Amino acid sequence: MRYEGNLYRPPSEARSLIIQATIGCSHNQCTFCSMYKDKQFRIRSLEEIMEDLETAKKQFPKVERIFLADGNALALKTEKLKEILLKIKELFPECQRVSIYSGPKDILRKSLDELKTLNELGLSIAYLGIESGSDNILTKINKGVTAQEITEAGKKIMASGIKLSATIISGLGSKENWEEHALASAKVASEINPDYLALLTLLVQPGTKLYEDVNSGKFQLLTPKEVLKETKVFIENLDLDNCVFRSNHASNYVTLAGTLSQEQDKLLNTIESALEDEGDNFIKEEGFRRL
Numbered sequence: 001m002r003y004e005g006n007l008y009r010p011p012s013e014a015r016s017l018i019i020q021a022t023i024g025c026s027h028n029q030c031t032f033c034s035m036y037k038d039k040q041f042r043i044r045s046l047e048e049i050m051e052d053l054e055t056a057k058k059q060f061p062k063v064e065r066i067f068l069a070d071g072n073a074l075a076l077k078t079e080k081l082k083e084i085l086l087k088i089k090e091l092f093p094e095c096q097r098v099s100i101y102s103g104p105k106d107i108l109r110k111s112l113d114e115l116k117t118l119n120e121l122g123l124s125i126a127y128l129g130i131e132s133g134s135d136n137i138l139t140k141i142n143k144g145v146t147a148q149e150i151t152e153a154g155k156k157i158m159a160s161g162i163k164l165s166a167t168i169i170s171g172l173g174s175k176e177n178w179e180e181h182a183l184a185s186a187k188v189a190s191e192i193n194p195d196y197l198a199l200l201t202l203l204v205q206p207g208t209k210l211y212e213d214v215n216s217g218k219f220q221l222l223t224p225k226e227v228l229k230e231t232k233v234f235i236e237n238l239d240l241d242n243c244v245f246r247s248n249h250a251s252n253y254v255t256l257a258g259t260l261s262q263e264q265d266k267l268l269n270t271i272e273s274a275l276e277d278e279g280d281n282f283i284k285e286e287g288f289r290r291l
């Protein structure tokens with residue numbers, strides 16, 4: 001296996017074989033993101049990807065999960081993705097799921113029929129960073145897409161049969177726009193109604209534009225209790241059907257997990273308890289938060 005640079009994968013892919021279909025992220029301009037700053041984006045050749053799969057077969061005869069990285073591996077042409085999925089079926093017939101990082105524009109570039117075909121060939125989960133549902137905030141973080149485009153992309157994945165795991169980042173609206181962030185993000189998430197919804201908490205990484213803005217005072221970070229207040233408004237305004245909600249990432253101050261909207265009250269009670277606790281016993285210390 002020839003991995004290039006640092007590898008990133010969602011926490012739920014901890015047991016997956018990672019195959020780099022792309023190197024880096026084709027956008028690579030979000031102000032908060034440091035993940036692929038050291039990489040020049042490129043799509044790997046089919047030969048390289050196939051070689052990695054063959055090598056993996058020799059090292060790991062049984063592979064049940066495969067994650068296609070880097071940043072937005074769905075940027076690959078559909079024909080190429082089809083060949084990769086067919087090769088996975090041939091080499092690892094026991095593989096139960098193939099998942100992928102996807103960007104909104106890459107999803108929108110594919111037709112619904114193309115996405116359905118990829119699903120039929122084994123692509124089972126797409127990870128999509130919504131980050132925020134507010135156009136104002138999406139512009140500030142330089143996400144390169146509108147809330148409408150993200151909504152359309154998310155809905156398209158849902159319609160294709162591929163399961164959708166979406167993420168939103170708490171704190172991304174700063175002190176100035178926290179409420180707008182909570183309300184607009186709840187609206188977009190509710191419209192998409194993803195299978196899985198993760199709420200991460202903003203971590204400021206050195207080397208990013210956001211890091212400079214925080215240091216210069218241009219961007220004001222929320223305190224842990226302000227993050228919880230924002231989370232409360234976000235959850236109160238979600239209207240989801242059978243969505244697995246998780247806010248249990250290493251970046252989060254308080255662990256939340258439940259099925260929404262069925263367990264909305266349980267999550268809100270947990271937040272309320274943490275907000276009322278003057279000793280901050282429920283809140284993870286800053287030094288223990290990480291990406």
Ligand code: SF4
Nearest residue numbers: 025027028029030033
């Ligand atoms: S957040 Fe996603 S789209 Fe934005 S630069 Fe990072 S990997 Fe690329």
